[in-house]
Amino acid sequence: MQKGKGRTSRIRRRKLCRSSEPRGVNESHKSEFIELRKWLKARKFQDSNLAHPQLCFPFGQEGQMIISLPESCLLTTDTVIRSYLGAYITKWKPPPSPLLALCTFLVSEKHAGDRSLWKPYLEILPKAYTCPVCLEPEVVNLLPKSLKAKAEEQRAHVQEFFASSRDFFSSLQPLFVEAVDSIFSYSALLWAWCTVNTRAVYLRPRQRECLSAEPDTCALAPYLDLLNHSPRVQVKAAFNEETHSYEIRTTSRWRKHEEVFICYGPHDNQRLFLEYGFVSVHNPHACVYVSRGGNQLCS
Numbered sequence: 001m002q003k004g005k006g007r008t009s010r011i012r013r014r015k016l017c018r019s020s021e022p023r024g025v026n027e028s029h030k031s032e033f034i035e036l037r038k039w040l041k042a043r044k045f046q047d048s049n050l051a052h053p054q055l056c057f058p059f060g061q062e063g064q065m066i067i068s069l070p071e072s073c074l075l076t077t078d079t080v081i082r083s084y085l086g087a088y089i090t091k092w093k094p095p096p097s098p099l100l101a102l103c104t105f106l107v108s109e110k111h112a113g114d115r116s117l118w119k120p121y122l123e124i125l126p127k128a129y130t131c132p133v134c135l136e137p138e139v140v141n142l143l144p145k146s147l148k149a150k151a152e153e154q155r156a157h158v159q160e161f162f163a164s165s166r167d168f169f170s171s172l173q174p175l176f177v178e179a180v181d182s183i184f185s186y187s188a189l190l191w192a193w194c195t196v197n198t199r200a201v202y203l204r205p206r207q208r209e210c211l212s213a214e215p216d217t218c219a220l221a222p223y224l225d226l227l228n229h230s231p232r233v234q235v236k237a238a239f240n241e242e243t244h245s246y247e248i249r250t251t252s253r254w255r256k257h258e259e260v261f262i263c264y265g266p267h268d269n270q271r272l273f274l275e276y277g278f279v280s281v282h283n284p285h286a287c288v289y290v291s292r293g294g295n296q297l298c299s
Contacts, residue, residue: 032123039120040223043072064250066235066260067224071244075118075220076203077211080105088172090210098216100165102200103192104172104184110191111176111183121222129194130277133158146289147270154274162189198276199225201246203239221246229276230261231283237262 046068080101081089085108089096096104109116116122132140132151140151169184176183200218208216219239224246234251248262264272268287269279280286 032120036120036124036223040073044070045073045223066248066250066262067227068240068243068245068247069221069224071239071246073222074246075102075105075121075222076218077101077206077208077216081208081210084175085172088175092168092171095210095212096165096168097212097214098218099193099196099214100161100168101211102196102218102220103189104165104169106192106195107184107188108172108175110188121220124222124226125195125199129191129198131194131198132274132277134190134194134277144289147273150270150274158190158193159186161193162186165189194277196220201225201237203246219246224248227260227262229264229272229278229280231263231266231280231285233261233263235262 077098080086083105085101085105089101106122109118110122113119128134131154132143132147133154135151140148140155143151166184169180172184173180196218199220201221201224203217203219206216207213227248235248236251237246237248239246250260264276266285267275268285269283270289272283273279
């Protein structure tokens with residue numbers, strides 16, 4: 001028998017393949033996750049289904065609720081307007097965008113450190129991101145032409161966002177002892193922008209007079225945003241107006257203690273990398289971008 005073609009060899013290869021698959025790591029024993037769950041519990045969150053978002057689902061029936069996060073746990077523009085920033089946002093003209101309101105709150109609360117009421121959530125957020133906008137120019141130059149162009153466009157957008165926001169940041173000086181330029185730096189705003197861009201969930205559009213007409217659809221969802229992406233699962237996610245909670249239900253089945261995944265959408269790897277800073281192995285939505293007559297086509 002030819003070497004490597006027998007039954008034993010096939011079993012060995014299957015075991016090796018399974019062992020090389022990414023697996024969730026239970027980090028629920030770490031102090032920052034313990035503090036986060038205490039903080040969420042104080043805000044009426046009950047996590048009876050998930051033992052830890054990146055690992056355990058005790059049972060998995062189709063249509064079952066994965067997580068239901070109360071509105072009191074969500075960080076929205078309502079949260080910002082009700083905070084110490086509200087008066088400054090309300091009187092600023094032209095009205096700041098919903099994105100600027102969220103980013104300003106994140107930077108300010110991160111600066112507050114132990115004094116922040118959102119500290120347990122801020123502690124588990126990434127310290128840095130891997131989106132193309134965060135990469136060094138020499139790294140971006142190594143990307144495929146189409147992706148490089150998108151990355152440079154993204155960087156220019158964030159730089160313009162920062163430049164156009166500096167006057168508003170200056171108006172917040174009465175809130176801080178330190179100079180606002182040292183607090184609301186480009187790197188700080190970039191971190192906040194990536195936090196919202198990579199982790200926010202979608203809410204039904206709302207309109208506030210004190211904010212610009214840009215869609216106000218983003219909310220940060222502590223604990224829920226620890227769930228990882230898989231293109232092979234199907235979920236239903238939306239804010240439930242009756243329960244006043246953001247809910248995710250699975251349309252797939254799960255084995256006991258299997259890591260729970262959600263799907264961020266049917267995105268190809270270029271979109272995933274641009275928006276979230278990662279790619280998906282064996283992505284069924286993967287495609288190759290080619291140029292044709294100055295236009296990009298996905299095939």
